[in-house]
Amino acid sequence: MTPVWTGIVLTIVGCYALKLAGLSVPxxxxxxxxxxxxxxxxxxxxxxxxxxxxxxxxxxxLVLDARLPALGVAAxxxxxxxxxxxxxxxxxxxxxxxxxxx
Amino acid sequence: MRIxxxxxxxxxxxxVVADSLGVAIAVGAYxxxxxxxxxxxxxxxxxxxxxxxxxxxxxSQFAFIGVVAAGGNPVTGAVTATLLGARNMFYGITLAxxxxxxxxxxxxAAQIVIDESTAMAVTRTSTRHxxxxxxxxxxxxxxxxxxxxxxxALAGEALGDPRTYGLDAAVGAAFLGLLWPRLTTPLARVVAxxxxxxxxxxVPVTAAGVPIVLxxxxxxxxxxxxxxRRAGEVT
Numbered sequence: 247m248t249p250v251w252t253g254i255v256l257t258i259v260g261c262y263a264l265k266l267a268g269l270s271v272p273x274x275x276x277x278x279x280x281x282x283x284x285x286x287x288x289x290x291x292x293x294x295x296x297x298x299x300x301x302x303x304x305x306x307x308l309v310l311d312a313r314l315p316a317l318g319v320a321a322x323x324x325x326x327x328x329x330x331x332x333x334x335x336x337x338x339x340x341x342x343x344x345x346x347x348x
Numbered sequence: 349m350r351i352x353x354x355x356x357x358x359x360x361x362x363x364v365v366a367d368s369l370g371v372a373i374a375v376g377a378y379x380x381x382x383x384x385x386x387x388x389x390x391x392x393x394x395x396x397x398x399x400x401x402x403x404x405x406x407x408s409q410f411a412f413i414g415v416v417a418a419g420g421n422p423v424t425g426a427v428t429a430t431l432l433g434a435r436n437m438f439y440g441i442t443l444a445x446x447x448x449x450x451x452x453x454x455x456x457a458a459q460i461v462i463d464e465s466t467a468m469a470v471t472r473t474s475t476r477h478x479x480x481x482x483x484x485x486x487x488x489x490x491x492x493x494x495x496x497x498x499x500x501a502l503a504g505e506a507l508g509d510p511r512t513y514g515l516d517a518a519v520g521a522a523f524l525g526l527l528w529p530r531l532t533t534p535l536a537r538v539v540a541x542x543x544x545x546x547x548x549x550x551v552p553v554t555a556a557g558v559p560i561v562l563x564x565x566x567x568x569x570x571x572x573x574x575x576x577r578r579a580g581e582v583t
Contacts (some may be wrong), residue, residue, distance in 0.1 A: 258399075262459065266440070277438075284572070285435055285437070289527070290539040290571065292564035301517070307567075316517035316520065331378060334521045345514070348481055
């Protein structure tokens, strides 16, 4: 099995186990205030980290390129209430256009 | 496909079904961006489709390909994806008393416990409408998300270098789109920014993929500290 497939299988098992646990385990086991607070914070911290790495990293270097203005366009469109798919497409087009011009 | 406890539609069901199908169509179409970004990031069409069929939780799927595309270890990708999927467990806790499913039904229903199916179920006042909202949304998103993943994956493969079309930037935009509706409080915004800052700071000094997990963890710790300090101020 290639490393990517190993990662895919682990992701499948991990994500399904969490979904099933939520439906099956008695509420008092998981619904502790601390657990709930952590679970609300995890998507915030991880998505913030994912955005930074996706937009600023090139291997082990930080670089400023067309991806940052593309993220700015995405933020502007989200703020204006533009739906997900056109927002992503406009962000990609911004990066593509900037690269074409430079 | 038969929804547990439902035989035929009553007039009051129509609005629930219509809302759920609307959400399913809108969300299922995102699958095209996942499929295109997945194959443009170096995954095969089969790998993209297996992720959508068997992982079936968009944030985690994007997280996995984000880490792998950045050159990270796929196991780190799996850890990141699973952590991001932890919210589905809490959706399940909320859904269980609403849906009141038998053990075997839970095994099937678990796969469609996602943001949208939960949102379309929790607002209902009866078990009947909660089930209807949950299953119509969940199954609708499942079918369309997988169909659009395949279309996007084939398109992404045909496109060639993802950078030409800005698809690498599209991943950042997709993550921001997932994050945006959560940024409702000052604490949420601080935690997200802290995650971004820590991860960026770690990029030059750690292996690919590690900044995401460590940056995210640092931000969660900061969030816990800030929240407990605020709780202390109130009392």
